[in-house]
Amino acid sequence: MASVMTASNNDSAAAAGPSKHHSRASHPDAAAAAAAAAVRRSRPCDACRRRKSKCVTEDGNSMCVLCKFHNQTCTYLEAPQPRKRNANSSGSGPTTAADSQTPAKRSRTLLLKPGTGVEEYDTLPGSLLRCTLGLQNRHHSEYIGLNAIPDVYSSPNLDASAAPNQDSQAQHDYVRFVHPSHAFRIIADDQTEGYDQGRTDVDEIEALASGHGGELVQLYFRVVHPSFPILHKDVYLEKYARSYREFSPPLLAAVYLLASSYWTYDEQLSRSPMIDTVALQALAFRTLQNAMRRPKLSTVQAGLLLSQWQKAFMGAANENRDRLTVQLVNMGHGLGLHLDCSHWELPEWEIGLRRRIGWALYMQDKWTALLESRPTLISADDWDVADLSELDFPENVEDDQEGSGEVERGRLVFTYMAHLSVILAEILRTIFSARARRLLDGAADRLAALLEWMKPLQLSLKEWFLTLPESLRMDTAASMKLSSVGYLRLAYLTVEVCLHKKLLRTLNNTSSTSLTIAHVCRAAASERFTNGTDFVQRLQAQHLHSFWYFPSAKCCALIHTLGQTLGQTASSEEEQAMYSRKLKELKWSLKVNSEAGASFMKQALALINQSVRIINQVGETSPTTTSSASHELRFPGHDTCTPEQSHAQPQAQQWMQLQQQAMQNGHVAYNAYQDYSMDQAPFPDPDAMFAGYPSELDGTWMHHQR
Known part of the structure; x- marks a missing residue:
């Protein structure tokens, strides 16, 4: 046993390590030098102060670790500057009662x-x-x-x-x-098994970097890290300055891989041949499986980063990302990432890092569940991680080099993506879970039930959208900087698309629905489709070349499928032709954008163009393609019904308080650089365009973004 x-x-001071102050020298000059050195070591150097990073100096070195890594002079000339904090700025994100009581700096003694x-x-x-x-x-x-x-x-x-x-x-x-x-x-x-293999693997990974490891690390923290901050920059650079052998092999490989996507953004790298990313990818995923036998935070970090490497998930079905997500969630539970570590006896930086990794894992679970149609793995009852706050993001100094990501904007994007994922979790439970599908199938009025379920979810989406700060608008990128706002906007549009795809499917399977109800639901879905297509068409270079979250390819494909559904259920040939034209325009925009730098859109095109064969009951197969609009689908509301049925007031109509008349769907325009807006010119009375519609369904609240 x-x-x-x-x-x-215990209360021993031994945990604090050796004293930073040496004994006083007998010679006056030596004493003065020792005192000056002690003062320097007791406060950060000028560069670390400006970077707001912990200044670490190893014994025997006059330069701190970060200055040595960046090959810059380590000086102590500048006077300390007063800390500036603007907690109420528009870019600080939503605050809660708990946030307002958070001290300026958490204090703990280990x-x-x-x-x-x-x-x-x-x-x-x-x-x-x-x-x-x-x-x-x-x-x-x-x-x-x-x-x-x-x-x-x-x-x-x-x-x-x-x-x-x-x-x-x-x-x-x-x-x-x-x-x-x-x-x-x-x-x-x-x-553990495979431990000795780790040293060989990390050396092989470094060899594949072809001597460019340092440049790739700096490039990663310039471009990728601001948009997806799941590493601790100072910890990573401290370890890298000592030796690359301190890293978990898959994490080192993941950083090199993601940075290689921006190879030409570094002047020195652009003059060198590209590293072998195919071999590096194979080694990264192989070493990840080995590292899972010794799970650490670095193992989860590596898995999350490799999930963003789009090229690894464009092949066979057995490479699906959902399998990796299952492994990562399981490791996260074993590491306690699902728990609130606010009061644990851990270094301050690790508390914030655990929280960021935990929320990144939560986000991956929810988006994988939505896009792969899999059950979510993290339940609300077992999720006890505190909300992200400004204190969890220690890196807040912008990189002035052109082509870099924006640190503050990236922090907000990551935080709001976590908030959106919480809403998505409720949508998955309420609309897309196996239990919800069974309850909906058994409802007397399925459309009314679905609309009732969607109402609070649309209210949550509305509240989330209206709290977006001005800095998360699509047109606010700084000059010569990359903006990752695009993946947040696309994620939001995808949630709306999935909800209205479900609404259209339920509408199509409803035996008798009034013409007004049908037009209302279709108008709302059409608006979401147009918003999505306009978003893709109006992306600019600073968005296309930035970091995009892993589900972005399928998000674009889902926008296309919503347009297909609308076209297949169109009530006239003119309407069907209109959707066919918009679908072609969307595919063209995806093609152009993919060649302009957004490689994930090439994967979206592959998903859209993928053909399927449906097996009929007699065992034969008939080819159909996902892009075909020739299916004969019944359009609810055009069936013959009695006057009594036409004037009935089902529960859905009572909730929506509709006028009993067919309403025309006008031209919907989405301005990707200003706000969600609608061109109301085709309507004789613009104010009455959506009169009687619930704003949570028609989306008019999206037109008043701050």
Whole structure:
């Protein structure tokens, strides 16, 4: 039976590591020099102060780690500047009561004995990695549940001295408590299969970088990281300055891969031949499977980054991203990423990092569930991660080099994407879950039931949209900077598209629906389709070349399928021809944009052009394509019905308070650079265009963005 060794807390100052101040020298000049050096080491250098980064100086070096990495002078000439904080600016995002009570800086003291659960980082002077839990170098951690054996929560005094094991050969479970209610088992990496292969793999990855590793790392943090901030820049650069061998092989490969997409954005790289990304991709995914035997935060980071590498998911079906998501969520649970770590005994930077990784994992789970039609893996009852706040994003200095991403805008995009994913989770549960589908199929009036379910969801989407700050408008990118706002806007449009695709499908399967109801639902769906097509058509270079979140290709394809559905159920040849023309325009825009830098749109075209064969009941196959608009689909509202049926007031009409007349769908225009707007000229009375329509369904609230 294995015994348990616990890492107890005490008040020893040993956890703070060696003192930064040396003993006073006997010679006056030496004393003055020592005092000056002590003062310099007690505050950040000028570059780190401007970058608002932790200044780390290794013993024996006069330059800090970051200045050494950037090959710049390390000086202490500038006086400290007062901290500026504008919590009420339009770019700060939505705040909650909890946010308003958050102090300017979280303060915590770590009381850990040196050497307990953290190997050489414990005694590494000035390192950010001291006392880390999730990024240990030679150990990994595993969350201990309440029903684990031995029960470490009910027996807090368990340790080797209190319960010695008679068998000297018995192995111990080393346990680290980060909170009275949360503990982790600390496991040595060399006890796992494939550990020795890691050193060979990381050397092979570095060799594939062909001596350009440093440039690729800087390029990654210039372009990718601001839009998808799941790494800690200072921690990564600190480790890279010491040795690339400190990294998990798949994380190093993932950073190199994503940075290689912007190869020409670096002057030095643009003069060199491109690295072998095919070999690097194969090595990245192979080493990821090996690293999963020793799960760390870096393993989840690598998986999340590799999920963004679009080229890896354009092949056979067995390369589906949902399989990787299952593995990542499982690892996240084992690392405690689904829990609130706000009060854990961890370094401050790791608390913010865990929160960002946790929300990135949550986002991937929800969007994979939507686009792959899979059950969501993270339930609301087991998700206890605090909302993202400004304190969770320590990197806030913009890179002035042209072609860089915008740090502050990227933080807002990431935060609002997390908020949108929470709404998406409710949509998945309410509309697309297996239970919801069964309840809808059994409803007496399926259309009325669906509209009732959609009402609070549309209200949530409306509130989310109206709280978007001005800095997240499509036309606010800084000069010569890349803007990742596009993927957030596309994600929002996709949620709307999926809801109205479901509405059209239910409408089509309803036996008798009034003409007014049919036109209302189709007008709302048509607006979403037009918004989506105009969005794609009006993207500019700063959007196309920026980072795009992994579901973007399928999001574009879903916009196309909504247009197909509208065209297939059109009530006239003219309307069908209109949708056919818009679909061709959309495909043309995708083609042009893909050649202009948005490579994910090439994948969207492949999805759109994919043909399928439907097997009929007699075992034969008939070819059909997803782009065909020749199917004979019944259009609800055009069936013959009795006067009593025509003037009936079903529940859906009562909720929508419609006027009993057919309304024409006018020309809908989406201005991707200003706001959601509608050209109301075709209507004789613009004010009455959507009179009687619920604004949550027709989308008029999208026209008043701040």
